[in-house]
Amino acid sequence: MISKNLAAASTKPMILAILRGGENYGYQIIQRVKEISGGDVEWADGMLYPVLHKLEKDGFVSTRWIISDEGRRRKYYKITAAGKEELNTEIKQWMSVHKVFEKLWEPIPAYQQ
Amino acid sequence: MFNLNKKINEWKKSLHKNPSFEEGYIEELESHLRDLIEEKIKEGKSTKESFEFAVGKIGKVNDIGEEYFKSDTTNKISGRPSWKSPRWMPDLIWNYFKVAVRNIKKYKSISLTNIFGLSIGIASVLLISMLVIYEMSFDQFHENKSRIFRVYTETHRPEGEFVMACVMFPFAPAAEEEIPEIEHAVRFCESSQLVANGDKKFYEKLIYTDENIFNVFSFPLKYGDKEKALSQKNTVVISEKIAEKYFGNENPVGKTLLFLNKDNYKVAGVFYDLPHNSSIEAEILASIKSLYTPEFPRLENWTSFSNDYTFLLLKKGSSAKAVEEKFELLIKKNVEPELADRYVMKMQNINEIHFSDLNYEFVRTIPPLYIYIFMAVASFILFIACINFINLSTARSARRGKEVGIRKVAGASRFQLVKQFLSESFIITIISLFVSLIITYYLLPEINSLLRSNLSFSLFYNVDFVLIIIALVFVTSIAAGLYPAFVLSNAKPVSVMKGDNQKNNKGYYLRAVLIVFQFALSVFLIISTITIYNQAEFLTKHNPGFNDEQMLVVPIYDPQLNQRSEALKNALLSDNNILNVTFSSGTPASGSTSTSNFVSEGKNEDEEIHMQILEIDYDFIKTYGLQVLEGREFLKEFSADEKESYLINETAAKKFGFELPIGKKIKLGDEQFQTIVGVIKDFNYSSLREEISPTVFKLNTSNARFLSLQINTAETERVVEFVKENVAAFSPNYPVEYYFMNERFENYYKAERTIGKLLSAFSIIAVIISCIGILGLVSFVAEQKSKEIGIRKVLGASVGSILLLIGKQFIKWIAVSNIIVWPLAHMFLNKWLNNFAYRVDINYLVFAGTLAGSILLAFITMGYHTFKAAYSNPVNSLRTE
Structure with a gap:
């Protein structure tokens, strides 16, 4: 499990990255994160929606309501051009952090599992 | 599913x-x-x-x-959701204040009721706090107070334990010498003397004391050297007041005062008048060395107790407990082995002496029980006032429902409304505080004269007192305001707007409980007051067993007078209004007692019994109207009476275990056995708080200290003048003092009378506040039920039934409160009355009377509003809708 702060910071790039792979709705996004992380990254499900709402307000995603096969209305989220750009910025930031850690932690075998 | x-x-x-x-x-x-x-x-x-x-x-x-x-949100600054009110809205405080003032003005009668009740409640608490702080301040001015201790004596005799403030005379110097922890030991030896400087001649209370007194107590000297002042024999240090009385404004150091018309004492210093809050009261301090004469009986006597008191100053860091333990050795060393177990010497710090309760007390004390009673009563009154506030505020919650509804719709939270209502009670409390300060200001002189205290507003410089006032305001406004604030702020906007809330009867049961409680407190106070009054009356009116109505007593200071007592008697009896005259070593209520140990014939020395001895002449029994139950009184025809006979009282006969006392022989110490020739019916020699002591009467015409006269009260003033002239003629160098026996007896019960007076004032106040509370509630109920009353009247209800409709709930509550409080009052009063050897029985008529009285009072209180409601024209109440 990752810490609350780290989860909060990583939510936005993760969502954008998932949406880069195609249009999707909230429940599926959460399932994907769970699947990829093997359960290590888990959000309080309700907390996802305010973030999605914020991304929509900032213009990084566009939304539409689709009626599913079971007749349930679902809100689908699709990444916009601005969203992709934002994702790239995020990736750059995360990668630079990643590089620092790589260099810092490499000689210490105890941290390499 | x-x-x-x-x-x-x-x-x-x-x-x-x-x-x-x-x-x-x-x-x-x-x-x-x-x-x-x-x-x-x-x-x-x-x-x-x-x-x-x-x-x-x-x-x-x-x-x-x-x-x-x-x-x-676009509001990035506070991050506070718009529907959440900000924590801090200073603008609202002014609004709360304005609304509070408007409400106080709008509901004038309710506000006045609250302010009246709370002011009196707060004033009572203020006065009592002042009194408590004042009493606690006693003896705090001594720099060495933590190290000053008073020694007292516990005596364990076969007939029981007796604790007294007196200590044997040689104890202090011996303790100072043998116990290293003691820095100084000071004795006080009380006596009364005739003091003269030329024509100025008065009887004064005098204290013989050790020279180191000024090193122990903080009694600063105005003139003189504190190290040397009392080091010489026959020297005195006097207070400023005495200095002025005898010497005017000049410095008296070096001058002399004449004691007992024969001894010259040199004034060696003047001390500043002792502060009002000193338990030790002294005007003239004389060197104790002046007492060291061969005739002085107590100098080396370790088993004789008189008005001698001992104070110790311990060295820094020494333990009082350790010193107390060393007393035991000291007693063992100096008292004969068979008596050593009798005396246990104990110590108390000077902080405690003002509140102590020892026999033969020398310092000024106040029984702590009285302080507790007053503290309880003051909080009762404040509590009753708070209950009024709660009841009146919750009762009108319906009227303020709309206001609460609107405020809530406009976004006020419950918490804010609670704050608003609390600020109202706060403002009412503050107003009450000011009113109560005015009340206190006018009451202080009365209280001071009643309690002999010295309370003043200078206490406002006392941090504790100011803190008490602040705490009082907060506690009162919260106690009174918190519950109503929650009730009032609870109104639901929707139901208020719909008008549902008008019939709100919330808090009915709570109001009932509070009224019951309020009346219970008042009833408790009334019953207690009446019983305490009855007891004080009983004590004053109680027949002490002798004739005290017509007794005039003249203390004799002139030792020469005894030789001419017969001549003086004859001179006095020449006046027709003087019926009988007697000389004796003591009289009832004189406070002059002498005790000794007696053994009856055939018993061992160690079976001696402690008895009071009264030395009387042939006329004592007749003058005091005492009744001889068996045998005879002392008679001149039995010439051997002086050496061979005793009279005893009934209690003494019982103590000796004599069934037929006449003819039995008893002896005093090492004297010869003497025969009991008569038994006197018991009479009260001192306060009725005390049991009658076993007394032995001894015929002795040469040791008189009191002259008692039975007079015809028709011409009292002239007779007193006649007596004064005659006594003065026989002992010209001594001013003549006199008092009436019954006044002395009444003095004993002054404390009970004072308590009675204060309590009755307090209970009247409590009753008035409770009644005002009822008045407020009745007016509310009458108003609330005005429609119901209108409809009932239209349908033909009588005025009587409507009176009953409104009144019955209140009457019910009052009856319940009476009944609840009876056992408590009974318990408390029984306990208090048990302090007295002679007491009234608890009168159940007082209980019944209080019940009837409180119901009657409630009826009268309710009268105006209920009659107004019952007689009002139904048209007026019904046409409004």
Whole structure:
């Protein structure tokens, strides 16, 4: 499990990255994160929606309501051009952090599992 | 059966309550919830389990709401959702104040009732606090107070334990010498003397004391050297007051005062008048060395007790307990072995002496019980006043419902409304505080003269007192205001607007309980006051067993007078209004007692019994009208009476265990056995608080200290003048003092009278405040029921039945409160009355009378409003709708 702060910071790039792979709705996004992380990254499900709402307000995603096969209305989220750009910025930031850690932690075998 | 859709709808409702959620957000969350549930059902969970899991997984509604709000809001500064009120709104405080003042003005009678009650309550608490602080301040001015201790004596005799303030005379110097922890030991030896400087001649209380007194106590000297002042024999140090009385404004150091018309004492110093809060009261301090004469009987006597008191100053850091333990050795060393177990010497710090309760006390004390009683009474009154506030405020909650509704609609939170109502009670309390300060200001002189205290507003410089006042204001406004604030702020806007709230009867039971409680306190006070008054009356009116109405007593100071006593008697008896005259070593209420140990014939020395001895002449029994039960009184024809006979009282006969006392022989110490020739009926020699002591009467015409005269009260003034002239003629060098026996006896019960007076004042106040509370409530009930009364009258109800309709609940409550309080009052009074050897029985008529009285009073109180309601024209109350 990752810490609350780290989860909060990583939510936005993760969502954008998932949406880069195609249009999707909230429940599926959460399932994907769970699947990829093997359960290590888990959000309080309700907390996802305010973030999605914020991304929509900032213009990084566009939304539409689709009626599913079971007749349930679902809100689908699709990444916009601005969203992709934002994702790239995020990736750059995360990668630079990643590089620092790589260099810092490499000689210490105890941290390499 | 678990209904999933219903549950989901309920969950959605909970989202709707949070203003952050818009319809779309909720729909999206619902879809998510349903996906979660379906997944769980597929996994084989029950619908219920799946629902509960999904709701938990989505998270707390308020947290999600907050996140939505953050992503929606444009207000980046406070981050506070718009529907949440800010923590700090200074503008509102002014508004609270304005509304409070408006409300106080609008409900004038209720506000006045509250202010009246609370001011009196606060004033009572203020006065009592002042009194307590004043009493606690006693003896605090001594720099060495933590190290000054008073020694007292516990005596264990076969007939019982007796604790007294007196200490044997040689104890102090011996203790100072042998116990290293003691820095100084000071004796006080009280006596009364005739003091003269030329023509100025008065009897004064005099204290013989050791020269180191000024090193122990903080009694600063105005003139003289404190190290040397009392080091010489026959020197005195006097107070400023005495200096002025005898020497005017000049410095008296070096001058002399004449004591007892024969001894010259040199004034070696003048001390500043002792502060009012000193337990030790002294005007003239004389060197104790002046007493060291061969005739002085107590100098080396370790088993004789007189008015001798001992104070110690311990060295820094020494333990009082250790010193107390060393006393035992000291006693063992100096008292004969068979008597050593009798005396246990104890110590108390000077802080405690003002509140101690020892026999033969020398310092000024106050029984702590009285302080507790007053503290309790003051808090009762404040409590009653707070109850009025609570009752009147909750009763009118319906009237203020609209205001609360509007405020809530405009966004006020419950907490803010509570704050608003609390600020109202705060303002009322502050107003009451000012009124109470005025009341206190005018009452202080009365209290001071009644309690012989010295309370003043200078206490406002005392931090404790100011803190008490601040605490009092806060506690009162919260005690009175908190519950009403919650009740009033509870109004539901919707129902208020619809008008449902008008019939709000919330708090009915609480009001009932509070009224019962309030009346219970008042009834308790009334019953106690009446009983205490009865007891004080009983003590004053109680027949002491002798004739005290017509007795004039003249203390004799002139030792020469005894030789001419017969001549003086004859001179006095020449006046027709003087019926009998007697000389004796003591009289009832004189405070002059002498005790010794007696053994009856055939008993061992160690079976001696402690008795009071009274030395009398042939006329004592006749003059005091005492009754001889058996045998005879002393008679001149039995010439051997002086050497061979005793009279004893009934109690003494019982103590000796004599069934037929006449002819039995007893002896005093090492004297010869003497025969009992008569038994006198018991009479009260001192206060009725004390049992009658066993007394032996001895015939002795040469040791008189009191002259008692039975007079005809028809011409009292002239007779007193005649007596004064004659006594003065026989002992020209001594001013003549006199007093009336019954006045002395009444003095004994001054404390009870004072308590009675104060308590009755307090209970009248308590009753008035309670009645005003009832008055307020009745007016409210009458107003609330005006329509009901109108309809009843239209339908033909009589005025009587309407009176009963309003009145019956109050009467019921008052009756209940009476009955509840009876056992408590009975218990308390019984305990108090048990302090007295002679006491009244608890009078149940007082209980019944209080019940009848309180119901009557309640009826009168309710009268105006109920009659107004009952006689009002129904048209007026019914046409308004």
